[in-house]
Amino acid sequence: MKNKRHLAPVAGALLLVAGTAASVSLLAGSSATAAGSPSSAFGLELSIAGNAVIEPLPTVTSTDGAPKSDSLVGLPKNPVASGGIINASAQNGAATASVTDLAVGDGLLAIPQLDALTQPLGKACDDLTAALGQLTQPLDTTVLAPLLTNLQGVLDQIGTATKGTPLNLGALGALDISKLTKLELNGLCDVLRGKLRIVGAGAVEAKCTGNSGTTTIADLAALGLPVTIDTKQANQAIKIPDVAGVPPIIELVVNRQTANADGTFTVDALYLNVLDQIKLTVASATCGNVTSDRVPAPDDAPAPKPVKDHVPVTG
Template structure:
């Protein structure tokens, strides 16, 4: 009986030793600390209500490279967005947008109707001039030369490269006509109120860059300012200044230590100046994530200590 009891105690000790090896050998998981990097292509709101959530959106919670892309993004009755590609990793993020077209077809009864109401006086004047141009002959253009010149000037100082001839003289009627033709074409179908070329944004740590391709309003190009935290002046927007607010290359150091770049922010306003549509295009945020408790390696199991018993090794 004494011998059987000692055998049982020895077996129990071996099992306890095996169990302790299992506990000691378990690995602990790491805990992420810091703020992740992120990026998105576009977000849109209508009258303060979210219309399109940040799309596509990526965030790197563990610092590894994350990426996504979307072929096209429709903003119903307002805009169409081309191919968008975004990436995010530790201390780095990118957002590339192929282009954006803001439709003019909703200026009468659609989502942009309040913007259309604010634009009505300008559109009426443009349509009148375009009607004259469509029916005018070379001889009949002479009496409207002054009116054409005033209209081109009204469309904005941002059109200076088009409105000032190389010889420093006064534009001829033919040159004025060629400058206004894109406007009249745009008015005929209102297919494009605003056209924006490729948009890119990138950040690395607490620095960033952005680029916005050519922007045209009603078919006419706008001169874009360079530098950070820029806004288009009334002169650059011309007749559309009361209803269009554009901000470029907005860079912000955030309270949580991250750094953000928004390549372009576009607001379309009502006659009272209140935002109707708000678009953000090309947004990146750079943050840093570390593991404050890195995963531990699984230790090798210790060799079991021999347990003395009265049980002989051999019979």
């Protein structure tokens, strides 16, 4: 059943207009309860600094096992994420969720506290990018040391300026940028200057049936770099940078699968953690089963059966 949100007020009005007799006929009848755990799905959930920015949406739950679905075009206004079409559907033993045109981190630093740092950040990134373009080796810290120090100083200032704000970027100051590869450094600078999204994907989809699930992701990229990952394998994780003892800028988990305590099974197509501040779950499907133990209510009456007979006619 397609969820049509605008019908609820109309249905309520119809119930009131119909009068007492109609209300009784709707509320009486069979009593039924559902046993088990229902299937459910949602398109996207976002939190920043531990605060919910986008509650799971659109979200559907099939409490009686019947098909339920919902969809949205675009996301509510927020500082970091955008999407195209977001779908969610669920029924007994199956669920699906999908998001198209996912973009995370466009204009990450477009907040008033950082206006004064925009110019020095751009200058530091331009100098670093020019130097990186002349290198044939991965990184020459001897040549780049002064430039890296300069950029690190700006990142420290960004971390300090965002303390106490909804988006605390203090982790940028803790990042050892000398551990980034040449391409990762270029990507980070483009993200900070608002020229590149942190993570993007053309399409993200999660499906589950029973206690198994699949994930499909098209054109996944992080810091402008294509991410090649086997989505057929469960719980695949990527960190950038992936260096022991260095806090990552980005942590991705693809095809995250969880067997839940209530017997349901969940597939999250994509989980994203940025600087331990931005946490995003994209396309989540949970499979469960419910059974109805419908018991006839006392006022239930059997349907009348027609009886064929000849009735004498007089007059």
